[in-house]
Amino acid sequence: MKAFRILRSSLSESFKGVFRNFSLSLASIFCIAITLVLVGFSIILSYNVNNFTREIEQDMTIVVFLNRKISDEDVKTVGNKIRGLENIKEVKFESKNDVKKSMQEDSEIFNSILEQYNDETNPLQDSYLVKVVDINTIGKTADEIEKIENVDIVKYGEGSVEELVKIFDLVKKIMYGTVVALVLVTIFLIANTIKITIQSRSREIEIRRLVGASNAFIRQPFFFEGIILGFLGSIVPIIGCCFGYRYLYDRLGGQIFTAIIKLVHPSDITFILVLGLLAIGVIVGAFGSYRAVRKYLKI
Amino acid sequence: MQLIELKNVYKRYNNGVTALCDVNLSISKGEFVFVIGDSGSGKSTLIKLLYRQEKPTRGDVFVGGINMSKLRNGRVYKLRRKLGIVFQDYKLLPKMTVYENVAFALEIYGLRRDEIRRRTLKAIEQVGLKDKLRSYPSELSGGEQQRVSIARAIVNNPKVLICDEPTGNLDPKTSMEVMEVIDRINKELGTTIIMATHDEKIVNRMKKRVVQIEKGIVTRDVLKGKYKDEGI
Numbered sequence: 302m303k304a305f306r307i308l309r310s311s312l313s314e315s316f317k318g319v320f321r322n323f324s325l326s327l328a329s330i331f332c333i334a335i336t337l338v339l340v341g342f343s344i345i346l347s348y349n350v351n352n353f354t355r356e357i358e359q360d361m362t363i364v365v366f367l368n369r370k371i372s373d374e375d376v377k378t379v380g381n382k383i384r385g386l387e388n389i390k391e392v393k394f395e396s397k398n399d400v401k402k403s404m405q406e407d408s409e410i411f412n413s414i415l416e417q418y419n420d421e422t423n424p425l426q427d428s429y430l431v432k433v434v435d436i437n438t439i440g441k442t443a444d445e446i447e448k449i450e451n452v453d454i455v456k457y458g459e460g461s462v463e464e465l466v467k468i469f470d471l472v473k474k475i476m477y478g479t480v481v482a483l484v485l486v487t488i489f490l491i492a493n494t495i496k497i498t499i500q501s502r503s504r505e506i507e508i509r510r511l512v513g514a515s516n517a518f519i520r521q522p523f524f525f526e527g528i529i530l531g532f533l534g535s536i537v538p539i540i541g542c543c544f545g546y547r548y549l550y551d552r553l554g555g556q557i558f559t560a561i562i563k564l565v566h567p568s569d570i571t572f573i574l575v576l577g578l579l580a581i582g583v584i585v586g587a588f589g590s591y592r593a594v595r596k597y598l599k600i
Numbered sequence: 601m602q603l604i605e606l607k608n609v610y611k612r613y614n615n616g617v618t619a620l621c622d623v624n625l626s627i628s629k630g631e632f633v634f635v636i637g638d639s640g641s642g643k644s645t646l647i648k649l650l651y652r653q654e655k656p657t658r659g660d661v662f663v664g665g666i667n668m669s670k671l672r673n674g675r676v677y678k679l680r681r682k683l684g685i686v687f688q689d690y691k692l693l694p695k696m697t698v699y700e701n702v703a704f705a706l707e708i709y710g711l712r713r714d715e716i717r718r719r720t721l722k723a724i725e726q727v728g729l730k731d732k733l734r735s736y737p738s739e740l741s742g743g744e745q746q747r748v749s750i751a752r753a754i755v756n757n758p759k760v761l762i763c764d765e766p767t768g769n770l771d772p773k774t775s776m777e778v779m780e781v782i783d784r785i786n787k788e789l790g791t792t793i794i795m796a797t798h799d800e801k802i803v804n805r806m807k808k809r810v811v812q813i814e815k816g817i818v819t820r821d822v823l824k825g826k827y828k829d830e831g832i
């Protein structure tokens with residue numbers, strides 16, 4: 302009960318603090334909001350990029366065509382060599398006869414053409430289908446496979462898709478960098494706001510010390526003030542990001558340009574957006590005031 | 601051990617000034633002690649050692665059995681809760697009423713509202729300002745403001761009331777009124793009083809124990825003393 306009453310009085314002090322230096326508080330709230338909007342963008346973007354990359358990765362296969370007159374034994378050797386490389390997730394063999402069969406099943410035209418060949422004269426090539434772990438280095442892996450003996454041609458994906466993934470990845474990194482910089486600026490600004498509150502109340506603090514207030518008691522209101530600033534700063538970004546994304550999603554019909562790039566459904570991302578933005582807002586606020594309190598409320 | 605004891609206490613500030621030199625003093629419960637001396641003689645320094653605003657450079661200061669040198673910063677508040685402190689400049693908060701200024705000192709205890717009210721009113725009554733509850737400091741005379749600060753100092757029922765020149769800003773008549781309040785606290789509540797002052801008239805009128813400091817050295821310590829040695 303005692304602790305609760307003390308907490309309540311600290312909280313009311315904190316709210317008074319927010320309003321006492323209202324313009325500065327507003328600047329802090331604004332700065333937090335901008336930061337969090339960007340954090341929100343980053344979360345949405347990285348969720349989509351991750352989702353999208355994962356889908357492409359699943360489809361992305363290196364096709365390794367082997368030399369036509371290759372012995373069964375050499376086929377196995379090539380397979381083992383591929384498996385021995387880095388970045389390999391899955392290796393599957395497809396003989397030329399398998400390919401022939403499936404092509405015949407797929408289309409009438411292929412069927413009539415390929416019918417003229419028997420297993421011996423089959424013009425197709427034996428191949429390995431290789432999946433990689435990291436799609437960003439798929440080119441390097443393909444180059445390494447090409448150097449293996451008895452490998453004829455190596456093909457993988459479409460260059461443009463790979464480029465797109467790389468661009469998204471870069472955007473993501475820039476975004477992260479910006480967020481980190483903004484978070485630092487925000488912490489600094491909040492620390493400054495709290496510092497001014499502390500200074501404007503130095504007389505109260507002095508008297509509190511003289512009448513026997515503990516450090517925790519003196520620091521509490523300022524700490525809460527930072528948290529309140531963080532909380533207030535996170536409201537608009539949370540609402541904006543959640544509804545903004547939902548709107549965008551509906552507007553675009555859940556995909557960008559083509560059906561290849563599917564967007565993450567808003568309901569899959571709402572929870573993490575709300576929680577993430579709120580947590581970052583509050584933590585940034587708390588950390589800012591912690592810094593100010595440590596620096597300006599020494600005993 | 602006495603309530604307050606100083607043993608071979610030295611205080612040297614960082615700028616090289618030695619404010620106290622080999623001070624020995626012992627004050628028992630319920631005493632009323634004047635610490636007198638010219639400006640710059642070291643009275644405030646002695647007072648500051650008692651509420652751990654400063655630490656002695658050498659020697660030991662005990663307050664209520666606690667060694668001030670060994671008291672950690674994080675624990676100072678526990679000492680302060682047993683003290684009441686009054687300053688020359690009152691240290692009131694201008695935007696708070698008399699009632700709020702006094703109740704302010706109780707906020708830290710997390711008491712119930714009616715308990716705060718009861719104790720605050722009692723303290724204000726003790727200094728005779730019951731009819732000024734809703735006034736702001738700027739609406740009060742100097743003497744009244746000092747009485748508010750005394751009410752704030754005693755609202756937590758301290759064992760010791762420490763005063764640093766409480767009448768320094770007051771005219772002689774108001775000074776005597778404030779002294780009467782302090783004397784009553786000493787007599788009625790049994791609170792130990794330690795008061796630094798260089799006001800000759802007050803010291804001579806009150807006839808209490810006098811500890812005189814000159815350039816940081818205790819030169820006289822007499823019961824029922826006067827400001828100046830009467831000679832033989």
Ligand SMILES: Nc1ncnc2c1ncn2[C@@H]1O[C@H](COP(=O)(O)OP(=O)(O)O)[C@@H](O)[C@H]1O
Pocket residue numbers: 613614615617618619637638639640641642643644645646
């Ligand atoms: N914080 C301080 N830093 C340095 N010197 C101080 C400080 N406080 C007091 N002094 C010096 O210590 C001496 C005693 O001062 P003080 O205790 O305030 O005397 P009084 O209260 O009797 O006027 C003075 O010479 C003063 O200049």
Ligand SMILES: [Mg+2]
Pocket residue numbers: 643644645764765
């Ligand atoms: Mg002084």
